[in-house]
Amino acid sequence: MAASRRSSQQASGTFECVTQSAEETRQLGERLGGRLQPGDVLGLIGELGSGKTTFIQGLARGLGIEPDQVKSPTFVLMREYAGRTPLIHLDGYRLEQGSSAVWLDLEWLFSPKRITVIEWADRVADCLPPEYMELRFAYKTTNQRTVSAVAHGARAAQIISEIQKTHETVSH
Numbered sequence: 096m097a098a099s100r101r102s103s104q105q106a107s108g109t110f111e112c113v114t115q116s117a118e119e120t121r122q123l124g125e126r127l128g129g130r131l132q133p134g135d136v137l138g139l140i141g142e143l144g145s146g147k148t149t150f151i152q153g154l155a156r157g158l159g160i161e162p163d164q165v166k167s168p169t170f171v172l173m174r175e176y177a178g179r180t181p182l183i184h185l186d187g188y189r190l191e192q193g194s195s196a197v198w199l200d201l202e203w204l205f206s207p208k209r210i211t212v213i214e215w216a217d218r219v220a221d222c223l224p225p226e227y228m229e230l231r232f233a234y235k236t237t238n239q240r241t242v243s244a245v246a247h248g249a250r251a252a253q254i255i256s257e258i259q260k261t262h263e264t265v266s267h
């Protein structure tokens with residue numbers, strides 16, 4: 096029986112690349128956006144200026160949303176954009192590290208009808224669902240950013256492996 100045991104818990108993928116410009120980061124976001132489905136959750140982590148919002152602009156493009164609407168919401172914690180699937184954009188920048196955001200309506204935020212993307216996901220770590228895609232952004236040079244993805248759950252692993260394949264096709 097042991098042989099038939101499914102390894103869904105191990106079905107985790109990773110992806111890493113260096114983008115050479117803001118537009119390349121948007122293109123990566125657009126490719127991911129084109130693959131997302133209602134219920135998908137993305138948690139973005141990275142210092143200020145590392146490209147999180149830029150990436151979400153591309154993500155919006157991939158979902159048929161006008162990318163200019165996507166801005167770093169300095170005072171606004173959350174925005175919703177209408178697209179093929181509604182996109183919720185939460186920015187935890189104003190939240191204190193490790194604060195438990197008990198007032199967040201998690202049922203609304205992680206609805207199976209919407210796609211949810213969270214900047215500064217490390218600040219609302221307690222609130223994240225068990226399955227989501229973690230995306231890490233790091234400043235490399237003025238125009239280069241390292242973008243890496245880690246799957247939490249089989250669904251994110253599946254998307255990452257698809258992105259990995261298209262990335263290989265695009266860059267070779």
Ligand SMILES: Nc1ncnc2c1ncn2[C@@H]1O[C@H](COP(=O)(O)OP(=O)(O)O)[C@@H](O)[C@H]1O
Nearest residue numbers: 114116117120143144145146147148149238240
């Ligand atoms: N390769 C790159 N990827 C993303 N942004 C880049 C890149 N190169 C330069 N930039 C610039 O860096 C800044 C990133 O800002 P932003 O996306 O708002 O970061 P964050 O949301 O992480 O604070 C933008 O001004 C963007 O034009």
Ligand SMILES: [Mg+2]
Nearest residue numbers: 147148167214
């Ligand atoms: Mg931002």
